[in-house]
Amino acid sequence: MEIERINDNTVKFYISYLDVEERGFSRDEIWFNRDKSEELFWEMMDEVNEEADFVMEGPLWIQVQAMDKGLEVTVTRAQLTKDGQKIDLPDDIEERRKMFGGDDAAASEFDEFEPIFDEPDLKKLEYTFVFSEVDELLLLARRLMYVPIESALYHFENKYYLYVGFDELLHSESDVKDNISIFTEYLQSSPITIHRLEEYGKPIFKKDALANVLHYFG
Incomplete structure (x- = not known):
């Protein structure tokens, strides 16, 4: 160490x-x-x-x-x-x-302490995933092309990060759980927050990342 x-x-x-x-x-x-x-x-x-x-x-x-x-x-x-x-x-x-x-x-x-390694919280509405190439998003984007999910794509420290957010009025807890299971089939979850990405990362698509990936790379 x-x-x-x-x-x-x-x-x-x-x-x-x-x-x-x-x-x-x-x-x-x-x-x-x-x-x-x-x-x-x-x-x-x-x-x-x-x-x-x-x-x-x-x-x-x-x-x-x-x-x-x-x-x-x-x-x-x-x-x-x-x-x-x-x-x-x-x-x-x-x-x-x-x-x-x-x-x-x-x-x-x-109250301000947060455990460093915590189980995924399926009740939350924001997630971040990390991957190496934008092409890795194509199959995922096709599967979720009709699902209303907020998404943003950033490049940070030689990796790509996908931020996704769910509207609690549009998605039930079970909806979030089902959709996150799809994300984890293709991507690895990351503890990096959207705030860190916005401050230090390079934005590729600040919104509608999945739709834009399909449009430009599909």
Whole structure:
């Protein structure tokens, strides 16, 4: 695992999928098994603490970028006090989970924390997918050509990203689930948000991406 200390409150590290597997985790586990993903994360953070002297105090803001051969993780520590005292993270994973994600009162202090590896939320209405060539969208675009889905296409760090959004008035939860299953047949989901793509990516089609791909490339 490669570790880079950015400043006093931010550290970035890269872990390859091979390293993930050598630690006893599979790629599927880190994306779809919450317990395993959290176990891996805190294991990595313990290593970061030892090598980069990055003490975990207070809530953590985490950004994960999925890459071809691994994951790049940026962790920023926020200073937070409670009754004038700094809140330290417990050593036990279960206690950390209660602090960050449980239903008890302590969890409310960490509302802005988001787990880095979470199961796909079929109730949400926005998704991002990553792929290598625009041609990969053709079959998908043909299958969904009559489905009213908001879509945008961006180029970012040598990859293409497709953002899709569903109108809650037009799509039920089951509709979203069915359509997302079609997207995942052709593309890999990505944790990168549309806001990051809009800020740093190069827009190819800012709207109606699927229709435009069919028009220009089909």
